Amino acid sequence: LAHTCPGFPEHVGRDRALELLKPVLEDKAVAKVGQNLKFQSIVFNNRGIELAGLRFDTMIASYVINPGLKQHDLNFLAQHYLNLRKTTFEEVAGKGKGRKCFSDVDLEQASKYSCEDADVALRLMEVLGKQLREDENEELFYNVEMALIPVLLDMEITGIKIDKPFFSEMSETFSRELDQIEKEIYLEAGTEFNINSPQQLGTVLFDKLQLPILKRTSKTKAHSTDVKVLTKLAALPFKIPKLLLRYRTLSKLKATYLDSLVKLADPVTGRLHTSFNQTVAATGRLSSSNPNLQNIPIRGEEGREIRRGFVAEDGCRLLSADYSQVELRIFAHYSGDDAFIEAFREQEDIHTRTAAEIMSIGREEVTPDRRRIAKAINFGIIYGMGPHKLSEELGIDHETAKNYISAYYERYRGVARYRDEVIGAAREKGYVTTLFNRRRYLPDINHKNRIIRSEAERMAINTPIQGTAADLIKMAMIRIHGRLKKEGFRSRMLLQVHDELVFEVPEDEIDTAPKLIRSEMEGGFQLKVPLKVDMKIGRNWDEAH
DNA sequence: AACGTCACG
DNA sequence: ACGTACGTGACGTTA
Ligand SMILES: [Mg+2]
Numbered sequence: 104l105a106h107t108c109p110g111f112p113e114h115v116g117r118d119r120a121l122e123l124l125k126p127v128l129e130d131k132a133v134a135k136v137g138q139n140l141k142f143q144s145i146v147f148n149n150r151g152i153e154l155a156g157l158r159f160d161t162m163i164a165s166y167v168i169n170p171g172l173k174q175h176d177l178n179f180l181a182q183h184y185l186n187l188r189k190t191t192f193e194e195v196a197g198k199g200k201g202r203k204c205f206s207d208v209d210l211e212q213a214s215k216y217s218c219e220d221a222d223v224a225l226r227l228m229e230v231l232g233k234q235l236r237e238d239e240n241e242e243l244f245y246n247v248e249m250a251l252i253p254v255l256l257d258m259e260i261t262g263i264k265i266d267k268p269f270f271s272e273m274s275e276t277f278s279r280e281l282d283q284i285e286k287e288i289y290l291e292a293g294t295e296f297n298i299n300s301p302q303q304l305g306t307v308l309f310d311k312l313q314l315p316i317l318k319r320t321s322k323t324k325a326h327s328t329d330v331k332v333l334t335k336l337a338a339l340p341f342k343i344p345k346l347l348l349r350y351r352t353l354s355k356l357k358a359t360y361l362d363s364l365v366k367l368a369d370p371v372t373g374r375l376h377t378s379f380n381q382t383v384a385a386t387g388r389l390s391s392s393n394p395n396l397q398n399i400p401i402r403g404e405e406g407r408e409i410r411r412g413f414v415a416e417d418g419c420r421l422l423s424a425d426y427s428q429v430e431l432r433i434f435a436h437y438s439g440d441d442a443f444i445e446a447f448r449e450q451e452d453i454h455t456r457t458a459a460e461i462m463s464i465g466r467e468e469v470t471p472d473r474r475r476i477a478k479a480i481n482f483g484i485i486y487g488m489g490p491h492k493l494s495e496e497l498g499i500d501h502e503t504a505k506n507y508i509s510a511y512y513e514r515y516r517g518v519a520r521y522r523d524e525v526i527g528a529a530r531e532k533g534y535v536t537t538l539f540n541r542r543r544y545l546p547d548i549n550h551k552n553r554i555i556r557s558e559a560e561r562m563a564i565n566t567p568i569q570g571t572a573a574d575l576i577k578m579a580m581i582r583i584h585g586r587l588k589k590e591g592f593r594s595r596m597l598l599q600v601h602d603e604l605v606f607e608v609p610e611d612e613i614d615t616a617p618k619l620i621r622s623e624m625e626g627g628f629q630l631k632v633p634l635k636v637d638m639k640i641g642r643n644w645d646e647a648h
Numbered sequence: 649a650a651c652g653t654c655a656c657g
Numbered sequence: 658a659c660g661t662a663c664g665t666g667a668c669g670t671t672a
Contacts, residue, residue: 125653155649196661285658295671299668299670300669300670300671301651301652301669301670302652302670302671311667320651320652320653321651321652321659321660322651322652323650323651323652325651325652327652327653328652329652329653329654330654337663348654351653351654354668354669355653355654355655355667355668356655358662358667358668358669359654359666359667359668360653360655363668364666380665383665383666384664384665386663386664386665388657388664388665389665390665391664391666391668392665392667393666394666394667395655395656395665395666395667396657397655397656397657397665397666398654398656398657398665398666398667399655399656400655400656401655401656402649402655403655406655406656419651425657430657430663446653456662482662484659484662485662485663486662486663486664487662487663487671488661488662488663489661489662490661491660491661492661492662493662495661496662513670550658552658552659553659553660554658554660554661555658555659557659557660557661558659558660558661561663562660562664563665564663565662565663565664568663569657569664571665572657573664600656600657601656601657601664601665602657603657
């Protein structure tokens with residue numbers, strides 16, 4: 104419709120066409136079927152049209168049917184489900200340097216390509232819809248994933264404001280320190296080299312300075328220089344490992360956050376607009392990209408400072424609401440274990456309780472160090488961790504680690520039962536499911552190689568837990584979004600970070616919005632244990648978290 | 649495009 | 658078809 108170049112035949116033109124189509128596109132009674140409807144909605148949104156009646160997204164249907172697939176594009180789906188070879192975009196527009204803008208593609212070809220897209224999507228709906236029904240995934244597909252599209256769309260369009268001068272100044276400060284460290288590293292190394300090159304760095308550390316090789320990299324068996332290796336090397340009488348650790352921290356934060364985010368912020372509004380990907384993570388989680396706003400630093404001191412650059416608009420505050428230990432609570436629910444469930448019902452400190460259980464001591468005898476051990480085990484168990492990793496993680500010997508784990512399974516019998524059941528079911532069916540029937544296939548669960556099979560078993564243990572947490576927060580998001588709109592709030596949902604939701608709240612809604620949010624996050628579904636949400640309000644994301 | 653590295657839950 | 662705890666995305670280097 105936007106074809107305008109001279110030589111094209113006379114046609115209705117984009118603006119007039121959109122004017123004519125607008126009532127149909129915005130009519131929710133007219134069902135829309137297509138591939139990647141959130142993207143289509145953004146395109147229409149740029150022309151002032153609010154696509155309504157989103158009925159069936161083929162990309163998302165494919166993801167619900169098999170979230171482990173790496174591809175859900177229309178060409179793949181056509182081939183896979185319809186045994187049909189669709190014209191590719193490259194075939195009509197070309198690729199590389201010679202690639203044309205779609206509005207310059209021959210009109211006949213462009214029309215045919217566009218119609219094929221629509222036709223294939225509609226035909227896919229039949230096949231995918233049948234599969235969804237067969238797998239008992241219609242609830243999850245329509246009421247969770249499809250319903251989530253307009254929520255994510257609003258979040259992406261709203262964006263979050265950053266303080267650009269704050270980031271730029273911080274970047275300058277980092278630059279000065281980096282220059283300083285760079286010189287010191289060259290001095291210690293006795294040569295200049297590219298510090299950002301793990302290969303060149305390896306040569307300096309392990310050939311020139313003859314430091315011990317502690318680890319090799321997984322793919323190429325090169326000499327590893329990662330943070331664990333450098334931390335161990337820092338105990339030796341060399342200055343260079345510590346300098347490198349500092350250099351790595353600063354350059355990571357500068358390149359990935361300070362400099363990149365400023366470039367991506369809208370020049371007028373100062374807001375960042377991420378993409379929430381609904382068809383990437385094999386467990387049912389969302390992912391975020393361009394920029395990724397789900398991995399903003401928080402752990403280190405300088406990293407934490409970066410959060411202060413995520414701010415609320417004038418007259419607003421940021422509100423962060425995050426689930427407390429949601430995965431452990433889901434794990435307790437699945438295990439059905441009395442001791443585990445009781446701990447959460449009585450609002451006990453779960454790590455203290457675990458320490459007391461596995462060390463057979465009174466809760467008053469649990470020291471901070473014992474609690475730390477129990478915390479690592481609680482975390483490790485939901486990932487299917489073995490004694491090897493636990494001993495390494497805690498710096499204890501292999502035998503002790505083994506004893507802790509067996510004591511854990513002894514005291515929390517339900518946990519052992521869960522582990523055996525979920526692995527057994529996976530072997531039998533070839534997949535595991537979440538509480539809301541989201542499926543993940545694990546073809547390697549019966550593999551004859553122990554290492555590969557163990558990997559699949561850990562996925563079998565973890566996926567129902569991580570996936571159920573993802574299902575729960577998605578449902579909460581849908582309800583919160585619906586109520587904020589229906590009840591006339593001006594508060595907006597901005598971000599989701601797996602167990603956390605971030606909102607921008609006008610000052611006059613600070614007394615009302617949090618109650619709504621908490622109620623929908625905690626109360627959407629009754630598990631055998633209560634769900635708990637921590638909330639905080641601040642002028643920036645650091646203060647709010 | 650693959651790799652090593654490192655930011656998050 | 659590979660190390661050993663799950664799930665992601667981005668950066669800079671190298672081939
Ligand atoms: Mg939390």
